Amino acid sequence: MDYLLRAVQFDERTTDVAITGSRISAIGENLQPTPQTAVIDGRDHYLMPGLVNAHSHSLETWMRGFIAPLPLELWLMQLYAYPIDNLDMVYLAAWQTGWDTLRSGGTTVVDHLILLPGQELATIQAAAQAYRDLGIRAYVAPLVQDVPFNESVPGGDAIPEVGEAPETATVVALLHEAIRTCHDPAAGIQIVMAPTGIQLCSDALFRGCIEWAQRYDLCLHSHLLETQAQEHLAQEKYGCTAVEHLDRLGYVGERTSFAHGIWLRDRDIEILAQRGATVVHNPLSNLRLGSGIAPVLKMRRQGVNVSIGCDGAASNDGQNLLEAVKIGSMLHNLTDADYRHWITPQQALQMASHGGAKGLGRSDLGTIAIGQTADLVLCRLDDLSMLPHTNPTGSLLWGQAQNVVDWLWVAGRPIIRAGHCQTLDPAELRERLKQYKGWRSRRAALPDLEPHYRRVMGLTAMS
Numbered sequence: 001m002d003y004l005l006r007a008v009q010f011d012e013r014t015t016d017v018a019i020t021g022s023r024i025s026a027i028g029e030n031l032q033p034t035p036q037t038a039v040i041d042g043r044d045h046y047l048m049p050g051l052v053n054a055h056s057h058s059l060e061t062w063m064r065g066f067i068a069p070l071p072l073e074l075w076l077m078q079l080y081a082y083p084i085d086n087l088d089m090v091y092l093a094a095w096q097t098g099w100d101t102l103r104s105g106g107t108t109v110v111d112h113l114i115l116l117p118g119q120e121l122a123t124i125q126a127a128a129q130a131y132r133d134l135g136i137r138a139y140v141a142p143l144v145q146d147v148p149f150n151e152s153v154p155g156g157d158a159i160p161e162v163g164e165a166p167e168t169a170t171v172v173a174l175l176h177e178a179i180r181t182c183h184d185p186a187a188g189i190q191i192v193m194a195p196t197g198i199q200l201c202s203d204a205l206f207r208g209c210i211e212w213a214q215r216y217d218l219c220l221h222s223h224l225l226e227t228q229a230q231e232h233l234a235q236e237k238y239g240c241t242a243v244e245h246l247d248r249l250g251y252v253g254e255r256t257s258f259a260h261g262i263w264l265r266d267r268d269i270e271i272l273a274q275r276g277a278t279v280v281h282n283p284l285s286n287l288r289l290g291s292g293i294a295p296v297l298k299m300r301r302q303g304v305n306v307s308i309g310c311d312g313a314a315s316n317d318g319q320n321l322l323e324a325v326k327i328g329s330m331l332h333n334l335t336d337a338d339y340r341h342w343i344t345p346q347q348a349l350q351m352a353s354h355g356g357a358k359g360l361g362r363s364d365l366g367t368i369a370i371g372q373t374a375d376l377v378l379c380r381l382d383d384l385s386m387l388p389h390t391n392p393t394g395s396l397l398w399g400q401a402q403n404v405v406d407w408l409w410v411a412g413r414p415i416i417r418a419g420h421c422q423t424l425d426p427a428e429l430r431e432r433l434k435q436y437k438g439w440r441s442r443r444a445a446l447p448d449l450e451p452h453y454r455r456v457m458g459l460t461a462m463s
């Protein structure tokens, strides 16, 4: 089925947009439908390019609203204290992450996927299946590491080992299996190489990921300098910054996106800009974990591509992409008195759509232009949350838009049609999630990192 969107608003104009097959085929006045074209009345609607949820961890859905206010290193210990061993929970978490992304205007999700111990490949396959079933464009990025947890904290190699780290070769072989069995760009499912970050990964693992990325034409992803502890750790491990080290390894490039990028130095920003790399801004997670404010204005001024992510639902504690865009653009007004540097709603939209696509090496996504792949979102402007009519971009991204996604296409396929999801029944998702009430009754005993953390971070000793 082809589509003709009659008289829609976008880019401060009102005109027709035609979708033929998977692409935007025409933009202009009074376009004529063919017999196989469905005509949609676009009046009172706003068309935007699909947004990209450029960093998430679907499995954290099971921990939303649950973990105490803690910094990342201690928060992680709580996250891993409640092990999930059930592939149905993996599937449902991906389904919900994808669904929340779709209904807040996202057509693409990057899932930095936490893997179930002993069921790593099956986890990747279950999440990929969920995204395939849902129809969202998904970049499934298995979260891998080969260093024990205690070493993620400065001085941590001197304390008893926390958690078992797999052999590097085992991890690299797993990634190859994931590529072989799940990488399917034609179906909208791509595998991404994504060592979790310098704090938990060896150089050999980064190199292994670069090798697969080159061989199979894949994107690279990683956390980067999310906390000050990681900044200290980089100096301790490498005697230079994390960006300088990753650049020497060859990990920083046009198809590399880094989540967070908070504790960057000026030279790091220069390197990221020179290499054409992307930083994914996760404002809510950064607030929740007290990680810091990413230097987004400075990065943008110096030519670093910045996109937007929700991060996992245990550090957000939801997956509302519009909320992340709103806070992620307004937050930086606090960091620069010169209001001419502040981010406008239009620029915020560009970061979340075009910026997200660029970070995945997708020049065919993120803009509304003839020939582009039709990942599009048609939002209702007559919902009460969007009234009265003022500036549609401002109302959508900075207002309180709720349930305004009326139609949503991924590569020309309508996933949401006239307000209804075509691939998932939210009532079924609700019932299946409800079945797992009380799953947290099993708590793993993990050693306590807190005394060491407080010592190395210069916090007062615990009483």
Ligand SMILES: [Zn+2]
Residues within 6 Å of the ligand: 055, 056, 057, 112, 223, 259, 311, 312
């Ligand atoms: Zn993350």
